[in-house]
Amino acid sequence: xxxxxxxxxxxxxxxxxxxxxxxxxxxxxxxxxxxxxxxxxxxxxxxxxxxxxxxxxxxxxxxxxxxxxxxxxxxxxxxxxxxxxxxxxxxxxxxxxxxxxxxxxxxxxxxxxxxxx
Amino acid sequence: xxxxxxxxxxxxxxxxxxxxxxxxxxxxxxxxxxxxxxxxxxxxxxxxxxxxxxxxxxxxxxxxxxxxxxxxxxxxxxxxxxxxxxxxxxxxxxxxxxxxxxxxxxxxxx
Numbered sequence: 001x002x003x004x005x006x007x008x009x010x011x012x013x014x015x016x017x018x019x020x021x022x023x024x025x026x027x028x029x030x031x032x033x034x035x036x037x038x039x040x041x042x043x044x045x046x047x048x049x050x051x052x053x054x055x056x057x058x059x060x061x062x063x064x065x066x067x068x069x070x071x072x073x074x075x076x077x078x079x080x081x082x083x084x085x086x087x088x089x090x091x092x093x094x095x096x097x098x099x100x101x102x103x104x105x106x107x108x109x110x111x112x113x114x115x116x117x
Numbered sequence: 118x119x120x121x122x123x124x125x126x127x128x129x130x131x132x133x134x135x136x137x138x139x140x141x142x143x144x145x146x147x148x149x150x151x152x153x154x155x156x157x158x159x160x161x162x163x164x165x166x167x168x169x170x171x172x173x174x175x176x177x178x179x180x181x182x183x184x185x186x187x188x189x190x191x192x193x194x195x196x197x198x199x200x201x202x203x204x205x206x207x208x209x210x211x212x213x214x215x216x217x218x219x220x221x222x223x224x225x226x227x
Contacts, residue, residue, distance in 0.1 A: 004159075040126075040219065041219065042123075042205065042217045042218060042219035042220050043160075043205065043217045044217075090159050090160070092159075096213075104148055104150075104209050104213055104215065105150060105162055105165055106150075106162075106207075106215065107162070108152075108159030108160050108161070109159050110157075110158055110159050111157075111158070111159050
């Protein structure tokens with residue numbers, strides 16, 4: 001299993017540009033999520049999905065869109081990049097969000113380091 | 118909203134020293150998870166705790182789920198250079214949402 005994969009690893013954008021961060025998992029996980037990590041802020045949830053066709057907002061959703069057309073893929077779209085979106089973005093997945101125990105353990109991708117000029 | 122306080126923010130330690138960090142919550146959690154993030158990588162799960170009072174070890178790492186279900190600690194014994202990184206705690210609430218601590222950065226003194 002490749003686990004959770006993310007592309008690209010690094011990206012530089014100009015203010016106003018749009019782009020899509022890709023995330024895929026091959027573990028048949030129901031739950032997928034996107035976080036951003038800023039220095040001293042820990043991990044903040046942007047959007048999440050509990051299954052194909054179902055998405056919901058997290059703590060910091062503004063400026064981002066997601067879709068979940070398949071179980072495997074969960075892309076994150078930046079509609080009009082702003083310097084405040086400079087961050088490291090992590091995709092994570094787990095078996096389920098509706099059950100306790102090990103189903104809730106999240107596996108992370110390697111991250112995408114985004115700079116918006 | 119729920120808050121999870123993780124302390125300390127950072128630690129400077131000598132190789133061979135024991136390390137202790139903890140997380141406290143304003144509300145009850147059903148699960149506590151401890152992750153480690155190496156520089157340039159995503160967080161990796163170290164230890165998962167599912168019951169109040171549970172004490173679990175993973176090599177030199179030991180973590181406990183507090184009796185009140187509002188806190189957890191992680192201890193690392195006899196630290197080595199590869200222990201450097203950021204350690205995160207995360208708690209799962211009754212809605213199974215994961216709440217994250219801000220992280221503890223571990224630095225080995227030269």
